[in-house]
Every structure is written in structure tokens, then in C-alpha cells.
Amino acid sequence: MPSSVSMLRVRYAETDKMGVVYYANYFVWFEVGRADLLRSLGWTYREMELAGVSLPVIEAHCEYHRPARYDDELEVRTEGRMRSPVRMEFNYDVVRRDDRSLAASGRTVHAALDPGGRPRRLPERIREVFA
Numbered sequence: 001m002p003s004s005v006s007m008l009r010v011r012y013a014e015t016d017k018m019g020v021v022y023y024a025n026y027f028v029w030f031e032v033g034r035a036d037l038l039r040s041l042g043w044t045y046r047e048m049e050l051a052g053v054s055l056p057v058i059e060a061h062c063e064y065h066r067p068a069r070y071d072d073e074l075e076v077r078t079e080g081r082m083r084s085p086v087r088m089e090f091n092y093d094v095v096r097r098d099d100r101s102l103a104a105s106g107r108t109v110h111a112a113l114d115p116g117g118r119p120r121r122l123p124e125r126i127r128e129v130f131a
Contacts, residue, residue, distance in 0.1 A: 002129055004037040006076040010068055021068040026104045027060060030092045033078030034108070037090070041129050051123060055088065055110040062106035066096070073097040082130040085121045086112045 006029075014025045035045055048055065068074060077093040087109060094104040114120040121127070 001079045001081050002037060002041055003077065003079040004033065004040045006033045006036040006078065008032065008074050008076065010070050010072045010074065012070050015070045019070050021072075021103075023062070023064065026062050026064075026094060026106065027108075029074070029076050029094060030060075030062075030078075030090070030106060030108055033076035033092055034080070034090050036076075037078045037080055041126075043123075043126060052115050053120065053122065054113045054115075056113060057108050058087075058111045059109035060106070061108075062104055064104050065102045068094065068096060068103040072103075074103065080130055082122075082127060083109065085127060086119045088112070088122070088130065 008029065010021055014021055016022050038044060038048070073096070075095045075097060077095060078090055080088060080090045083089050089107060089109050091107045092105060093102060095101065096103055112120050112122045
């Protein structure tokens with residue numbers, strides 16, 4: 001499975017009053033990982049949209065294992081695979097760098113759509129990479 005690792009540092013604005021990362025930010029970080037993975041394979045979201053393909057999220061899940069806190073350095077480990085010619089799935093692990101503990105894990109499922117919002121096959125080069 002194609003994979004990538006994205007590095008980030010928790011910003012103060014991403015935490016709650018207790019200094020713990022607000023739960024919804026993990027989904028933002030999943031997007032960072034997904035975009036980095038696609039970019040590492042030579043296909044950016046911009047190129048994808050110019051080619052008439054969008055990949056909206058149709059399913060999202062996250063499990064929270066250990067809290068991440070302000071200023072923690074994190075790795076977002078992302079793997080992707082094809083579920084069908086029009087659907088992709090990405091799996092994520094968010095790992096704290098200092099102690100290598102798993103902060104969260106999750107997955108998102110995406111449908112490939114044309115500019116009119118109808119399902120369409122992903123470009124062959126993407127199907128080949130993720131097959």
C-alpha cells in the first residue's frame with residue numbers, strides 16, 4: 001500500500017482549555033496526510049480538480065488512544081488503497097514523536113466525482129498506484 005509520513009507540531013489554537021488537542025483537529029491532520037501522500041505520488045489535489053475529479057469524504061472514523069498536547073511533535077502516517085474504481089480508503093496513525101505512542105488512528109473513505117457530482121472512475125494512473 002502506498003504510504004507517507006507527515007510531520008506537524010500541535011499549535012496552541014488546536015487545543016482546548018486543558019491543553020489537549022480538540023478532537024476535530026485529527027480530521028484536519030488526516031487531510032494533511034492524505035494530501036501529502038497524493039503529492040508524494042505525483043498527484044496533487046489541484047491537479048486532480050483540474051482533471052475534473054473531486055474526492056469528497058463519504059465516511060470518517062477516528063479512535064482516540066492517548067492525548068496529544070500543545071507543542072507535541074506528531075507524525076501522521078497515512079496509507080491509501082482502492083476500494084473500487086471510484087472509491088478510495090485512507091488509514092491514519094497519529095504518533096507522538098517523543099514517546100512513539102499512538103495518539104489516534106482513523107480512516108476515511110472517498111468517492112470520486114465528476115464536476116457535476118456524479119460518480120466517475122479515478123484516473124488510471126491513480127488506480128494503478130493504489131491497486
